[in-house]
Amino acid sequence: MTRIMISLFIALFIAPVMAAGNNDAHNPANLQLASVSAVVMDANSGEVLYQKYANMVKPMASLTKVMTAMVVLDAKLPLNEAIRFSQDDRKAINYYHSRIRVDSELARGEVLRLALMSSENLAAAALGRNFPGGLPAFVAKMNAKARALGMKNTHYVDSSGLSHENVSTAADLAKLVAAAAKYKEITNYSTTPIYTANFSRPRYRLDYVNTNPLVRYQRWDVAMSKTGYLNEAGRCLVMKANVDGKDLVIVMLDSFGKTSPMGDAGRIKRWLASGNGGSVASAAKEYQKRKIATHLASRATASIR
Structure with missing residues (x-):
């Protein structure tokens, strides 16, 4: 693929993907996000209100724990x-930091709570290992x-x-969130603000705190939540939330900057209320260009292979 062709593809990718059925009041072109990929969907009707590179395959980091x-x-x-x-659990997470002591015990439900609300990796590893047939199963x-x-x-x-x-x-993760929000344990555990x-x-x-500040400080009416982060995945956030009665x-994937998912959530909320979501920093735009080019x-x- 030539540089000219890549530049043309980038130009096409940079404009938000228009969601079918939107009127001028909610024109997707008026919503800029710091996330590379995103979906906003009506949880009851399934109507997609906004989508941006919704089918771009990306690492999902700890959003994995929702399926867990x-x-x-x-x-x-x-x-x-x-x-x-x-x-074995420590080895499974490549000895990533955890405050949990090896050989200590905790009820499975509480382990699940820590995996969801605080994204505790050792907890998620232990849940997989303690499954019938082990982690492969x-x-x-x-x-x-x-x-x-x-x-x-x-x-x-x-x-x-x-x-x-x-x-x-x-797009796939929007399906996952919609399904996960039907589990009362997931809605309860993932929206626990703080827990001992x-x-x-x-x-x-x-003591643990929720990794989503919108939940931790009870700023939004959130029914289900999960954050994620890896260098390869960027900052990620999925939620089911009630916004102005809806x-x-x-779903927001690969956001630029630690607080960018919160900023994107605010922009989505303003866009739904007024039709204008505001703007994002030029650094976030450059970040998206690099990610799309890659x-x-x-x-x-x-394709050459």
Whole structure:
């Protein structure tokens, strides 16, 4: 692919993708986001109100943990059963930092809460390992569930999301959020603002906070939430939230900057209310250009092969 062709593709990608059925009051061109990919969908009707590069396959980071929760709950494993954290769990997350002590125990339901609200990676790893058949069987169930939900461009390789090989699209993740919000445990656990977990063997306590400030400070009416971050994935956020009386599914992938998903959420809210979402920083625009160029170059290389 020549540089001219890549430049042309970038120019086409940079303009927001128009969602069918939008009127002038909610023109997608009036909503700029710092996220590379996004979807805003009416949770009740399924109507897509806004979409931006919704089918671009990207790493999803800890958004993976939403599927982890669904697989655990679908299996109807006892939530009051104690799970012991092991060195195998530490190895599964490449010895990534965790405050949880090896060999300590916590009820499965509370482990699930920590994975969802605070994105505790060791908790997600332990949930996968303590599944019948172990992690391989667990990951197989994750991918089977994705297929059942019609998530055609989604693939899982672990239960925590620390691998960049866990990939999806904004369109697929909108389906995931809509399905996950029907589980009362997921809505409860993922929207817990703060929580103290009481471990045993040995006995100790750890305080956790929700990784979504909109939930932690109760700024929005959020029914389901999950954040994610990896270098390869950028800042990610999915939510089901009530905005001005309307239940919405919101997916934002690969946001520029630590607080960008919060800024994008605010821009979406203003756009829905007034038709004007405001603007984003020039650095965020440049970030998106680079990400799109990398994506296109990768596609061009794959097509040559």
